[in-house]
Amino acid sequence: MDNQKTLQNLMEAFAGESQANRKYSAYSKKAEAEGKKNAAKLFKAASDAEILHAQKHFEVAGKIMSTVENLNDAIKGENHEYQSMYPEFLKVAQEEGNQAAVRTFTYALKAEEVHARLYKEALENIEQEEEVFYYLCPVCGNIEKVVPEKCPICGVPGTKFIKY
Amino acid sequence: MDNQKTLQNLMEAFAGESQANRKYSAYSKKAEAEGKKNAAKLFKAASDAEILHAQKHFEVAGKIMSTVENLNDAIKGENHEYQSMYPEFLKVAQEEGNQAAVRTFTYALKAEEVHARLYKEALENIEQEEEVFYYLCPVCGNIEKVVPEKCPICGVPGTKFIKY
Ligand SMILES: [Fe+2]
Ligand SMILES: [Fe+2]
Ligand SMILES: [Fe+2]
Ligand SMILES: [Fe+2]
Ligand SMILES: [Fe+2]
Ligand SMILES: [Fe+2]
Incomplete structure (x- = not known):
């Protein structure tokens, strides 16, 4: 277990890279809208670079398992989001009167519930050959x-x- | 400032969605490699769904500023990664003897240093019309x-x- 701290660091780096990927993608669209084409291209290239970093860290952390295990992991994540995280965030957004946050949290909450159900179905039908x-x-x-x-x-x- | 907790929640949700996006993308490739085509498709569709959630949360949190501000924010992030985060993670990975982690942290560290430099150049040349x-x-x-x-x-x- 003397590898413990590095495994933790790999997942922390994965979290940072995943967010940098999404952030730069948003910044790229914004630069495009402002007519800053070179900045838009650089943000896009770096956004894609962070995908490579995130993917490799995740792989080295040993997080890519069999598809059956991956589906179970995905179900766990979706359940957490729609049963605990988003209901709590939604309640606070309503109390604080942030209507835009209420909307984005509501959409996510409802979508995650669907994702959880579809992942469960996919797990049950994992041997099914017919295309869905x-x-x-x-x-x-x-x-x-x-x-x-x-x-x-x-x-x-x-x-x-x-x-x- | 009674919106403070919601802004924090939006960024926490952004972190979760960004990681779910990258995770499902890795799981989709794995399912593809295993010949589990339906699971691969579902992971891909959900991966793209999490992009929508991440983008909207980030937007509602007010994090998309002008391109000049976005470049400054990106430089700050890259500097942190190549000057503090990755050097520390790299040292621990060497101590713990995890060679695969040493490699992925080294690649990221060196790439982030380049990203920081290119973002700085892009900021200096923000009014340049000539295509780069x-x-x-x-x-x-x-x-x-x-x-x-x-x-x-x-x-x-x-x-x-x-x-x-
Ligand atoms: Fe990176
Ligand atoms: Fe919809
Ligand atoms: Fe989801
Ligand atoms: Fe989501
Ligand atoms: Fe390279
Ligand atoms: Fe970077």
């Missing part, structure tokens, strides 16, 4: 197996959903 | 403005670099 299709709502992150007329979570028309 | 090209090393995350014969950090041939 998934449709992602590009606004709230909801995922459906049949395109709905409108997203039941955020109301976006089904025609906007992305097929997987 | 960036080339990303697909192994270590190094970024160059001219394709090298071999990556000075990891040795990958320049032909593998990705143009931005």
Whole structure:
């Protein structure tokens, strides 16, 4: 167990790199909108660089297991988010009167509940050969197996959903 | 300042969503490699869903500023990583004899130093209209403005670099 601290550091670095990846991607879009094309490109290239760092740290930490184990891990994470984390964050946002936060937390909470259910189904059907299709709502992150007329979570028309 | 706790929660949710995004992407590749195509698709769709959540939380937290401010924020982050975080993690990994961790921390440390330098240059040249090209090393995350014969950090041939 004398490797313990490094495993912890790998996961802390993974957390930092994952956030840098998403942050630079947001900054790249902002630079694009401002017409700062060179900055937009640099943010994009660095965003992709942080993906490489995050992926390698995660791998070296031994976190990529079998798909069955990975599905169980994903279910655990989604359950935590929709059963504990988001309900608490939502309550505080309502108390503090931050309507934009109420909306983003609500969308995430409802979408995570769907993710948890779909991961459980995928686990039960792990040996199924027949191809399944998934449709992602590009606004709230909801995922459906049949395109709905409108997203039941955020109301976006089904025609906007992305097929997987 | 009665919005303080929600702003903190938005950033905690951003951290969780960013990591879920990267984790599911790794799990998707693993499922693909195992021939579990449906699980691979679900992990990919959920990975993309977490991008939407992360982006919206970050936005609502008010973290997307002007490109000049965003570049300064990026420089601060890169400096912290290559001057403090990675040197410390690297030292511990060497002490604990984890060679794979030594390698991934070394690549990241050296790449972050380059990122910091390029962000500073981009800030100095923020009004420059002439297009700049960036080339990303697909192994270590190094970024160059001219394709090298071999990556000075990891040795990958320049032909593998990705143009931005
Ligand atoms: Fe990095
Ligand atoms: Fe989720
Ligand atoms: Fe939706
Ligand atoms: Fe999410
Ligand atoms: Fe970086
Ligand atoms: Fe490299």
